[in-house]
Amino acid sequence: MEILETLINGLSSGGTYAMIALGYTMVYGIAKMLNFAHGDIIMVGGYTIFVTMGLTGNPILGLLAAVLFCVVLGVVVERVAYKPLRGATPLAVLITAIGVSYLLQSVAQMIFKSSPKMVMIADLGNVEFLGLYIPMYVIVTLICSVIIMVVLSLFVRFTRTGRAMVAVSEDRGAAQLMGISVNRIITVTFAIGSALAAFAGFFMLMKSPSLTNTMGAMPGIKAFTAAVIGGIGSIPGAMVGGIVLGLIEACSYKITVIAPYTDAIEFLILILLLLVRPTGILGKKRREKV
Amino acid sequence: MALLEVKDLAVYYGVIKALDGVSFTVDEGEIVALIGANGAGKTTTLHTVTGLLPPKSGTVTYHGQDITNLPAHKIVTLGIAHVPEGRRIFQQLSVLENLKMGAYTRKDKKEIAESLEQVYAHFPRLKERKNQVAGTLSGGEQQMLAMGRAMMSRPKLIVMDEPSMGLSPLLVKEVFKIILDLHKTGATILLVEQNAQMALSIADRAYVLETGRIVSEGSGQELLQSDEIKKAYLGG
Numbered sequence: 001m002e003i004l005e006t007l008i009n010g011l012s013s014g015g016t017y018a019m020i021a022l023g024y025t026m027v028y029g030i031a032k033m034l035n036f037a038h039g040d041i042i043m044v045g046g047y048t049i050f051v052t053m054g055l056t057g058n059p060i061l062g063l064l065a066a067v068l069f070c071v072v073l074g075v076v077v078e079r080v081a082y083k084p085l086r087g088a089t090p091l092a093v094l095i096t097a098i099g100v101s102y103l104l105q106s107v108a109q110m111i112f113k114s115s116p117k118m119v120m121i122a123d124l125g126n127v128e129f130l131g132l133y134i135p136m137y138v139i140v141t142l143i144c145s146v147i148i149m150v151v152l153s154l155f156v157r158f159t160r161t162g163r164a165m166v167a168v169s170e171d172r173g174a175a176q177l178m179g180i181s182v183n184r185i186i187t188v189t190f191a192i193g194s195a196l197a198a199f200a201g202f203f204m205l206m207k208s209p210s211l212t213n214t215m216g217a218m219p220g221i222k223a224f225t226a227a228v229i230g231g232i233g234s235i236p237g238a239m240v241g242g243i244v245l246g247l248i249e250a251c252s253y254k255i256t257v258i259a260p261y262t263d264a265i266e267f268l269i270l271i272l273l274l275l276v277r278p279t280g281i282l283g284k285k286r287r288e289k290v
Numbered sequence: 291m292a293l294l295e296v297k298d299l300a301v302y303y304g305v306i307k308a309l310d311g312v313s314f315t316v317d318e319g320e321i322v323a324l325i326g327a328n329g330a331g332k333t334t335t336l337h338t339v340t341g342l343l344p345p346k347s348g349t350v351t352y353h354g355q356d357i358t359n360l361p362a363h364k365i366v367t368l369g370i371a372h373v374p375e376g377r378r379i380f381q382q383l384s385v386l387e388n389l390k391m392g393a394y395t396r397k398d399k400k401e402i403a404e405s406l407e408q409v410y411a412h413f414p415r416l417k418e419r420k421n422q423v424a425g426t427l428s429g430g431e432q433q434m435l436a437m438g439r440a441m442m443s444r445p446k447l448i449v450m451d452e453p454s455m456g457l458s459p460l461l462v463k464e465v466f467k468i469i470l471d472l473h474k475t476g477a478t479i480l481l482v483e484q485n486a487q488m489a490l491s492i493a494d495r496a497y498v499l500e501t502g503r504i505v506s507e508g509s510g511q512e513l514l515q516s517d518e519i520k521k522a523y524l525g526g
Contacts, residue, residue, distance in 0.1 A: 160394070167380050167391055173342055174378040179366035179395035179443065 005132050006250045012138040013207075014246020015145025019200040020223030021238035022152065023193030029169035029190045029233035033093045037077065037100035039220015040108075041194050045201030046211045047069045047108055050119045055153070055218060059121045059202075066198040074194025075187055083183070101217075108213035117211040134150065137206040148199060149239050152192070161188060169233060181290055218263075225270045231283025291354060293318040293478055294339070294370075294447060295460040299348035301334050308334045310502040311348070316447065321469070321479045325523060326499035333375055333481040335499070336451050339480070340372040341365040352447070367395045371445035374414065375452045375482075377436040381425030385416055388424050388435055392442030400444070409438040412471060430461040437468060447478045454485050466492055486523040490514045498523070 017180025020042065027035045048069045049062035056062070080214030081100050085093050156162035167175040168185045176182055197216075204219065205211065222245060248269060252262040273280070292315035301309040309331045316322045324332050337343040339350055341362035344387075350358045357365055362372075380388050389409060393402045409416035413434045419427065424435060433453055440448055453469065454462040466488050473479055483489035490496055493510035498519065506513070513519045 012433065076422060163383070163391065164394065166382060169381050170382055171378050173362075174374060174380065175391075176362035177340065177366065177372045177374060178391045178439075179359070179363045181363045 001130065001132055002254070003245075004130065005134065005250070006254050007247070008134055008142065009138060010247035010250030012142040012145075012246070013249060014243035015142050015149075015202045016200050016207075016242075017223045017226045017245050018149060018239045018242025019145055019196045019203070020191040020219060021227040021242045022149075023196050023233065024224050025227040025230070025232055025235060025238035026165070026189050027193055028227070029235075030165055031078075031082065031186045033082065033090065034224075035082075035190075035193075036094065036097040036220070036224075037104060038193065038197060039216035039218075039223070040101050040104040041070050041074055041197040042201040042204065042214075042216035042219060043108060043211075044073055044104060045198035046119065046205055046215055047112060047117075048198070049121070049202060049205060050112075050117050050211055053119065053121075062121075063198070063202045066112060066201060069197045070198040070201075071191045074190040074197075078187065078190040083186075105213045105217075111221060112212070112213065119209050119211050121206050121209070124206075136205075141203045141206065142198070142252045148196065152196075153235065162184070165189060193221060206256070222263075222266065225266060229270055229273055229280055231280030234280070234282045234284070236284035237280055242279070292316060292351075293320075293353065294480065295351040296335070296392050297348075297349045297351070298340055299335065299350070300346045301331075301338055301343060302346050308502055309338070309345070309348075312502070312504055313348075313498070314497050314504060314507070316478060318446075318478055319474055319476070320494045321481060321492055323481045323483060323486075323493035323496040324499055325483055325486040325489055325496060325513075327523070328484070329501075330499040331502040332499055333451055334502075336372065336449050336480070336482055340370055344371075363395075366443055369444070369446040371440035371448050373436050373440045373448065373450040373453060373513055375455065377429075377432045378423045379427075379432050379435050379439065381423070383424055384421050385424055385427070385435055386420040388439050389416070389420075389442050392439035395443060403446060405442050409441050411466065412441070413438050414518065417443045430457055430464070433457065433461075433465060434468070437465075437472070441472070445477060447480065448472060449480045449482075451482045452484060453481070454483065454488065462488065486519070487514075490519075 023038045024035065027033060045066035048066040052062040052065040053059060077100055081096050082093060085096060126133040126135055126142065127139055156165060164180045164185050166177065167178065167180060168182055172182055223242065226241035226245040227238045229244060230237030245266060248266055249262055251263050253259050258265060293516045294316040297313050299309050299312040312335055324335060326332050334343065338345050341360055344359065349356060352368060352370065357368065380391060389406060393405060396402055415431055416435060416438055427435060453465050457465060462485065469479060470492055481489055481493065490510040490513050495510065496510050496513050497504050
């Protein structure tokens with residue numbers, strides 16, 4: 001029974017990782033850059049929830065405000081910081097992203113100071129399930145992340161914009177020749193990624209209410225790991241990678257001896273996996289046909 | 291007035307000059323070939339025409355409109371389709387999805403369906419394989435898909451880059467037959483080819499590019515007979 005509990009916990013935190021990993025992987029696939037400021041969008045979402053709840057007391061309004069604000073912020077960051085560097089070396093873009101990350105953290109620290117803020121979203125209690133008491137937030141997170149992933153998959157698979165995203169990620173030049181505006185698709189990608197980050201921030205605050213300006217840093221790195229495990233650039237890969245990472249984490253927490261080393265174990269698994277499968281679980285090497 | 295007029299085009303890759311004052315015209319209804327050796331600037335010329343590369347100087351005029359600095363995705367909407375070198379089909383998408391991508395700028399569902407039927411009429415093979423993932427097609431089928439995809443935007447001018455590259459002699463013949471078919475349906479064609487023999491035999495006019503400059507021009511037949519061209523590009 002404890003295995004089931006661990007499994008549900010793992011799937012739930014895996015869902016949150018997947019949410020964040022999707023942002024990394026879509027931006028990587030489409031804009032061909034690693035947006036290391038992505039984790040800090042989560043933090044900005046967290047503070048937006050904090051402020052909105054302070055004003056209204058309503059967590060759902062907080063979530064909506066966070067999604068809205070993060071989308072605007074993500075798009076603005078892309079326009080101001082990354083767009084001028086299109087065509088620059090990947091290293092220049094990477095350094096800029098790291099700069100944006102520190103900028104966001106510092107601005108948050110200036111506004112909200114360093115001491116953690118408490119954001120009590122709602123006490124949803126526990127659910128009894130086959131003799132287990134599972135916190136409600138775990139179930140809510142799990143269900144929401146599944147719904148979001150399904151909606152995103154349908155969007156990419158069936159809408160004109162979604163298909164254009166796949167086309168741009170596969171061959172930017174050819175996509176332009178079809179009449180696709182690459183800039184518009186990149187904007188859409190940043191908007192979607194940032195909205196997902198806001199959701200992730202909400203889920204994380206449900207789990208642990210303490211909010212600081214570095215809240216997004218570690219989950220950001222871990223979700224990036226998840227994206228690489230799944231195969232960076234692949235949308236299903238980010239989902240699988242997130243879930244796998246969540247399950248590894250939940251299992252590791254359960255084993256007392258290795259529990260303190262959970263983070264190290266996760267990164268170790270990344271290294272081992274990359275030795276065996278450099279492209280990640282679902283990543284593909286492109287074959288050229290002559 | 292020429293359908294496409296390229297004037298004094300100069301293009302650089304960093305400090306390296308790729309095109310050095312290239313000028314040529316394509317009239318409505320023509321097949322015009324650009325031939326030349328590897329690195330002469332043929333692909334660069336096409337990329338500049340369709341907006342993938344910005345020129346340093348010079349102009350590209352289409353239907354009397356200056357399109358020199360228009361981005362590629364806007365140029366498509368004016369009726370220029372580009373079949374790129376190496377096909378560059380979307381390998382993860384199905385054949386049908388690739389074709390629909392070709393009609394990305396069009397909104398008229400009914401007419402898109404008509405265009406699709408026309409493409410299938412030209413390429414029955416694509417219809418048979420419409421749900422197959424494009425990456426699994428053979429090289430020849432991929433070339434047909436790339437041409438079909440270009441047709442889906444209902445272009446007036448089709449720009450083709452090395453459509454015969456890497457294909458067996460039999461398929462090369464078929465590709466050229468298809469180019470003539472497309473031409474008969476009213477499309478104007480600007481063709482880049484290393485297979486100069488084939489290109490000149492179907493071209494109304496042709497230009498010879500050498501290290502970024504146009505060194506000679508004439509009708510396809512004239513160039514085929516020219517001793518200089520024979521020596522340089524037609525193997526004696």
